[in-house]
Amino acid sequence: DAGVIQSPRHEVTEMGQEVTLRCKPISGHDYLFWYRQTMMRGLELLIYFNNNVPIDDSGMPEDRFSAKMPNASFSTLKIQPSEPRDSAVYFCASSYTGVRTNYGYTFGSGTRLTVV
């Protein structure tokens, strides 16, 4: 298995532009998570999906952020319009949860976003 695949690895964009981050989870995993990591705030959970349905988006900073999971093998995180304070590393993770057991997440390599 190739693991969780994120694209692009690096993105540099100008303030006000739309940014789309992509994630392909591990086949068979039923949960998908989007995290943001910065020096100041550490790892923040933005949103997560179970069986393609958004379960908790309380971590999404504001309306400029949106996430979709149209099918079990693909998810996007969109920022429109982007701002310099959105600069961070964005991680996607997926997991499989059996009955009463949490097996932990598998993380992608992240997308380093720089908004100038």
Add this chain to the structure above:
Amino acid sequence: AQSVTQLDSHVSVSEGTPVLLRCNYSSSYSPSLFWYVQHPNKGLQLLLKYTSAATLVKGINGFEAEFKKSETSFHLTKPSAHMSDAAEYFCVVSATGGGNKLTFGTGTQLKVEL
């Protein structure tokens, strides 16, 4: 509700000496506990996990952790540090029966010196 507290933000050891990274947890349910490692400019990698089986859990690269319910602790140890162990380590809790959401600690930066 669930939370983790990593008691040290930075730990420095000499190569070949033991490593101890401390973690205390709080959970309303029976917890699942994990340690993740993040090397510079890399993603997070699962080191080991406790899911209510044996209380002493062995992970990759010689790391292990012991679940102590009476102390609500899940400290990470390694008998002999290697230069390649220098990284940031995250203690993570998930409440079994509380969904699949993981709660991350703030991380411990491990420095290994010659």
